[in-house]
Amino acid sequence: MKFEAFRKSIRLSKEDISRDLLAENRDRIKIKKEKVAVRNLVKILDAALAIGNAKGFASMSLRDLSSEANLSMGALYAYISSKEELLDMIQQQGRIVVVKVMNESLSGIDEPAEKLKTAIQVHLYLSEVMQPWFYFSYMETKNLPRDAHRKAIESELLTEGIFAEIIEAGMAKGVFRQVDPRLSAALIKAMLQDWYLKRWKYERRKVTVEQYGEFLVDLILSYILIRD
Amino acid sequence: MKFEAFRKSIRLSKEDISRDLLAENRDRIKIKKEKVAVRNLVKILDAALAIGNAKGFASMSLRDLSSEANLSMGALYAYISSKEELLDMIQQQGRIVVVKVMNESLSGIDEPAEKLKTAIQVHLYLSEVMQPWFYFSYMETKNLPRDAHRKAIESELLTEGIFAEIIEAGMAKGVFRQVDPRLSAALIKAMLQDWYLKRWKYERRKVTVEQYGEFLVDLILSYILIRD
DNA sequence: CATAAACGAACGTTCGTTCGGTTTTTTACA
DNA sequence: TGTAAAAAACCGAACGAACGTTCGTTTATG
Numbered sequence: 001m002k003f004e005a006f007r008k009s010i011r012l013s014k015e016d017i018s019r020d021l022l023a024e025n026r027d028r029i030k031i032k033k034e035k036v037a038v039r040n041l042v043k044i045l046d047a048a049l050a051i052g053n054a055k056g057f058a059s060m061s062l063r064d065l066s067s068e069a070n071l072s073m074g075a076l077y078a079y080i081s082s083k084e085e086l087l088d089m090i091q092q093q094g095r096i097v098v099v100k101v102m103n104e105s106l107s108g109i110d111e112p113a114e115k116l117k118t119a120i121q122v123h124l125y126l127s128e129v130m131q132p133w134f135y136f137s138y139m140e141t142k143n144l145p146r147d148a149h150r151k152a153i154e155s156e157l158l159t160e161g162i163f164a165e166i167i168e169a170g171m172a173k174g175v176f177r178q179v180d181p182r183l184s185a186a187l188i189k190a191m192l193q194d195w196y197l198k199r200w201k202y203e204r205r206k207v208t209v210e211q212y213g214e215f216l217v218d219l220i221l222s223y224i225l226i227r228d
Numbered sequence: 229m230k231f232e233a234f235r236k237s238i239r240l241s242k243e244d245i246s247r248d249l250l251a252e253n254r255d256r257i258k259i260k261k262e263k264v265a266v267r268n269l270v271k272i273l274d275a276a277l278a279i280g281n282a283k284g285f286a287s288m289s290l291r292d293l294s295s296e297a298n299l300s301m302g303a304l305y306a307y308i309s310s311k312e313e314l315l316d317m318i319q320q321q322g323r324i325v326v327v328k329v330m331n332e333s334l335s336g337i338d339e340p341a342e343k344l345k346t347a348i349q350v351h352l353y354l355s356e357v358m359q360p361w362f363y364f365s366y367m368e369t370k371n372l373p374r375d376a377h378r379k380a381i382e383s384e385l386l387t388e389g390i391f392a393e394i395i396e397a398g399m400a401k402g403v404f405r406q407v408d409p410r411l412s413a414a415l416i417k418a419m420l421q422d423w424y425l426k427r428w429k430y431e432r433r434k435v436t437v438e439q440y441g442e443f444l445v446d447l448i449l450s451y452i453l454i455r456d
Numbered sequence: 457c458a459t460a461a462a463c464g465a466a467c468g469t470t471c472g473t474t475c476g477g478t479t480t481t482t483t484a485c486a
Numbered sequence: 487t488g489t490a491a492a493a494a495a496c497c498g499a500a501c502g503a504a505c506g507t508t509c510g511t512t513t514a515t516g
Contacts, residue, residue: 032494033481040495056371058286062472072497074475083472139367143284157429183435183443186426187419194418201385207411215411223450260460261515268461290506300463302509311506463512470505481494486487 001118003209006125010101014042021045021093028085030078037079043069044079048086049132057087057140087140088148094133095155101126102162112170113225117217119166120188123159124216127196128209134196160185167224176224184224191216229346231437234353238329242270249273249321256313258306265307271297272307276314277360285315285368315368316376322361323383329354330390340398341449347394348416348448349441351387355424356437362424388413395452404452412452419444 018041022029031037047068051060062083066073080086105122109115127134141152163185170176195202195212202212246269250257259265275296279288290311294301308314333350337343355362369380391413398404423430423440430440 030495036481036495054370056284056286058284059371061470063470073473074498075496077473078495139370142282142367143287153428156426180443182433183440186422186429187444187447190419190422190426191415193422194414198384198414198418200381201414205410212411215408216415219415219447219451223447227455258461264461289504291504301507302464303462305507306461457516459515461512461514463510465509465511467508468506471503472501473503474501475497475499477497477499479494479496481492483492484490486489 001121001125003125003128006122007129010126010129012097012101012129014046017093017097018042018045020096021089024093024096025089028081040069040071040075040079043071044076044086045090048090049136052140053132053135057136057143084145087144090133091137091140091144091148091152094130094137095151097130097133098123098126098155098159102159106162112166112173112175113221116163116166116170116220116224119163120192120217120220121213123192124195124209124213127192131196131199134193135199138193138197156189160189163188170224175226177226179224184220188216188220191219229349229353231353231356234350235357238354238357240325240329240357242274245321245325246270246273248324249317252321252324253317256309268297268299268303268307271299272304272314273318276318277364280368281360281363285364285371312373315372318361319365319368319372319376319380322358322365323379325358325361326351326354326383326387330387334390340394340401340403341453344391344394344398344448344452345445347391348420348445351420352423352437352441352444355420359424359427362421363427366421366425384417388417391416398452403454405454407452412448416444416448419447 015038018038019034022034022037022041029037029041031040044065047065048057048060051064051068062073062076066076069076080089102119102122106115106119109118137152141149144152160182164181167176167179167181167184171178171181195209243266246266247262250262250265250269257265257269259268272293275293276285276288279292279296290301290304294304297304308317330347330350334343334347337346365380369377372380388410392409395404395407395409395412399406399409423437
């Protein structure tokens with residue numbers, strides 16, 4: 001699968017995500033009209049991710065956010081009820097998208113090697129489309145309140161579990177070698193994460209997301225496939 | 229190499245590190261007597277790494293630090309000249325140790341596969357001994373002032389370069405397959421980092437640092453060694 | 457008794473959050 | 487279609503709490 005094909009196949013513009021997020025938090029957001037709410041949510045999320053990823057969410061003041069989003073302090077508080085809740089909202093929305101896209105993309109694929117390859121590519125491409133989200137979620141997990149923090153960890157383990165299950169199925173079918181599925185999955189995740197955590201590095205070296213994906217698939221399959 | 233053997237072979241107690249750090253910053257630290265200075269630096273660094281890793285350096289107030297380290301606000305400022313400088317000091321000291329230990333451990337090894345294996349193990353074991361340092365440095369890089377931030381990035385590329393050079397040497401000798409050395413090195417680093425970034429995960433699953441190291445070496449060598 | 461170290465109240469800023477007032481948009485009726 | 491009332495959205499000054507940092511004073515050391 002090509003990256004551009006993937007990007008077009010999923011509906012994930014900023015507006016789409018903001019609309020979902022609005023629907024999810026209809027009770028907490030005080031703005032009535034969807035069109036207005038979505039327009040400003042896009043501005044708020046854009047600004048929060050930009051500032052937050054540049055200097056950390058804790059170091060971002062709501063005055064920074066207010067001026068970057070071109071909204072007054074008062075207007076800001078019509079969309080969020082506290083700074084902490086904004087943090088939670090961003091993370092939650094990211095997780096929802098990941099689970100949805102991963103499940104949609106993998107259903108119907110049975111051949112283990114093909115499924116593993118697709119899972120790696122989809123996760124990688126998704127992290128490319130939503131890079132600020134992924135980076136933010138990774139770096140700010142520990143600043144979440146207790147309950148949200150627990151959910152973030154569960155989510156990490158859930159996506160890891162997807163990879164582990166594919167590997168186990170491949171082993172059961174005799175297509176994959178006998179390896180530690182959980183540890184293999186953990187390392188796949190680690191390499192997937194490097195792509196969005198160290199974007200500056202790969203950008204500088206002009207490594208494309210497709211090249212990275214191919215390399216990663218090669219590395220994993222050369223380890224996991226039965227040898228001749 | 230066993231982890232315990234490694235731990236004993238390097239002198240890296242908190243006191244040792246604090247003493248080095250004191251020597252490095254003799255002009256900025258106002259305390260005259262080494263014994264007193266080292267004792268309190270240990271307390272300050274312990275507290276800063278503990279609080280910083282728990283809730284982020286930006287969210288750690290100097291009052292938190294003061295009470296955790298059992299030092300008054302005034303006393304704290306006899307050891308550090310600003311909060312930002314403390315951040316810089318911790319990172320700088322970590323980098324010095326990494327470069328020193330890596331260079332010492334790799335000199336004299338010529339056989340590429342052996343050298344690559346040792347490099348992976350040493351980096352991994354070192355990150356285990358100094359886990360709070362490594363975690364802290366990774367998570368707080370972006371909060372550094374401009375110049376210190378640049379140095380942190382250089383350091384990331386430097387250690388990556390060590391792995392890349394070993395791989396290139398192995399390719400030149402005909403022991404390794406023709407692979408992308410830079411990308412391979414990047415992924416090795418990504419997997420090494422996962423060990424200290426997600427310690428909670430591996431601890432929970434009772435994966436030891438030696439098991440992780442073996443798995444990682446297996447994975448890399450199965451990709452990079454010439455096949456029969 | 458002199459020097460070193462530690463103390464903690466106080467300073468000026470900046471923070472997250474609130475709220476009374478203003479502007480903009482929609483609605484209702486002619 | 488024009489307009490006044492009502493509703494929605496936005497504004498930014500103001501508040502108390504908490505921040506990093508300083509400094510005059512007290513305590514410990516040798």
